[in-house]
Amino acid sequence: xxxSRFVITVIGLxxxxxxxxxxxxxxxxxxxxxxxxxxxMSDLFTMIMxxxxxxxxxxxxxxxxxxxxxxKELGVEIIVQHEDVFRFMHRI
Amino acid sequence: xxxxxxEILETINMVTHQHLDIRTVTMGISLRGCGHPDIKVFNANVxxxxxxxxxxxxxxxxxxxxxxxxxxxxxxxxxxxIAIAAESCRADDYTxxxxxxxxxxxxxxxxxxGGFSALVQKGLTPGDLTLMNSIPQALATTQKVCSxxxxxxxxxxxxxxxxxxxxxxxxQTAELTGDRGGIGCAKLVVFANAPEDxxxxxxxxxxxxxxxxxINIGVSGPGVVNAAVRALENPSLGDIAECIKKTAFxxxxxxxxxxxxxxxxLDAQFGGLDPSLRPRPxxxxxxxxxxxxxxxxxxxxxxxxxxxCLTMRSRRGARWLLHxxxx
Numbered sequence: 090x091x092x093s094r095f096v097i098t099v100i101g102l103x104x105x106x107x108x109x110x111x112x113x114x115x116x117x118x119x120x121x122x123x124x125x126x127x128x129x130m131s132d133l134f135t136m137i138m139x140x141x142x143x144x145x146x147x148x149x150x151x152x153x154x155x156x157x158x159x160x161k162e163l164g165v166e167i168i169v170q171h172e173d174v175f176r177f178m179h180r181i
Numbered sequence: 182x183x184x185x186x187x188e189i190l191e192t193i194n195m196v197t198h199q200h201l202d203i204r205t206v207t208m209g210i211s212l213r214g215c216g217h218p219d220i221k222v223f224n225a226n227v228x229x230x231x232x233x234x235x236x237x238x239x240x241x242x243x244x245x246x247x248x249x250x251x252x253x254x255x256x257x258x259x260x261x262x263i264a265i266a267a268e269s270c271r272a273d274d275y276t277x278x279x280x281x282x283x284x285x286x287x288x289x290x291x292x293x294x295g296g297f298s299a300l301v302q303k304g305l306t307p308g309d310l311t312l313m314n315s316i317p318q319a320l321a322t323t324q325k326v327c328s329x330x331x332x333x334x335x336x337x338x339x340x341x342x343x344x345x346x347x348x349x350x351x352x353q354t355a356e357l358t359g360d361r362g363g364i365g366c367a368k369l370v371v372f373a374n375a376p377e378d379x380x381x382x383x384x385x386x387x388x389x390x391x392x393x394x395x396i397n398i399g400v401s402g403p404g405v406v407n408a409a410v411r412a413l414e415n416p417s418l419g420d421i422a423e424c425i426k427k428t429a430f431x432x433x434x435x436x437x438x439x440x441x442x443x444x445x446x447l448d449a450q451f452g453g454l455d456p457s458l459r460p461r462p463x464x465x466x467x468x469x470x471x472x473x474x475x476x477x478x479x480x481x482x483x484x485x486x487x488x489x490c491l492t493m494r495s496r497r498g499a500r501w502l503l504h505x506x507x508x
Binding site (some may be wrong): 096098100110121126128130135137139149150168169170171172173174175176179181 | 185186188189190191193204247248249250251265433434435437438459
């Protein structure tokens with residue numbers, strides 16, 4: 090594990106307040122957004138964020154739990170994964 | 182963004198829809214330093230040694246699962262074949278060793294411990310003999326211990342004495358667990374040409390040429406490969422090969438990353454990775470029997486069997502009789 094950056098993927102039906110809800114939880118956990126992409130793919134709202142947790146006491150499990158709770162509330166699926174997964178799988 | 186969104190969605194799709202997962206994380210632990218003439222001391226050494234290495238195995242794999250978002254299904258331990266590790270014990274039964282392994286498996290929370298094993302392809306030492314005789318009782322009294330015996334290799338030949346012994350041992354193992362469907366035998370593997378080191382249950386054991394503590398990974402990717410190949414439109418054989426190659430590469434890299442991180446956190450060495458492309462058994466059986474061509478093929482294979490069983494001479498005789506009969 091070389092960095093503290095995460096890829097957060099939000100997939101679901103578009104509605105008001107998805108970005109607001111997700112970013113609020115991120116701010117509460119001290120997670121910064123390094124990059125953000127959003128698109129509608131086959132009627133599904135898809136948002137991909139590259140996020141960074143710089144705090145020494147960052148609790149990954151608690152953050153994932155909070156993200157999954159807000160995802161349920163908003164009716165979207167939120168997946169949090171360390172960026173290394175994508176680097177290893179798709180890059181030599 | 183340095184990582185392409187399509188790659189991110191492809192990975193997520195692999196996990197959520199195509200059943201990509203880490204099938205097993207197996208920690209191989211050497212017990213070569215545990216030997217003692219008193220079996221009680223030996224058991225205490227084994228217990229302490231495994232617990233020291235694998236105490237955080239389950240917790241660490243769960244952390245990695247959370248970190249990367251890739252499910253890790255089984256956590257297992259393999260140890261030096263007990264026949265070698267316990268050779269110096271003055272005991273005529275190794276069942277207490279199996280019970281110690283079972284206890285340590287319960288405490289660490291792993292699914293199985295493999296290595297109640299002996300390698301006897303060329304001959305039996307007293308330790309091998311004691312272990313083999315202990316197998317039925319050991320597998321009947323424990324839950325998570327797996328046992329294996331290697332009886333033959335291409336180089337050494339077949340140890341026929343050991344083969345005869347194993348016949349009785351298998352039967353006895355089945356009898357002792359008869360009230361539970363003969364479950365003892367499901368935890369027993371009899372090998373010919375066992376590899377030097379084997380992380381796969383139920384025949385897992387930690388090879389003597391291996392490091393002190395090692396992490397091996399098994400990755401399950403048939404669903405991913407299946408989906409990737411199906412997505413191809415009118416492919417040539419070359420296209421299919423290329424697609425399987427690329428997909429297998431991605432699966433392998435993912436497994437390698439997980440294995441290296443688990444090993445780093447547990448202060449162990451990263452051993453090897455096995456990308457499994459074999460579909461789940463029930464899928465294979467269902468797919469096979471749901472297709473009419475499979476039935477036809479089965480009939481065609483079965484029909485000529487009696488004919489194949491005949492020798493050339495008797496075939497000629499049969500042909501002659503057939504001609505006479507037709508004439």
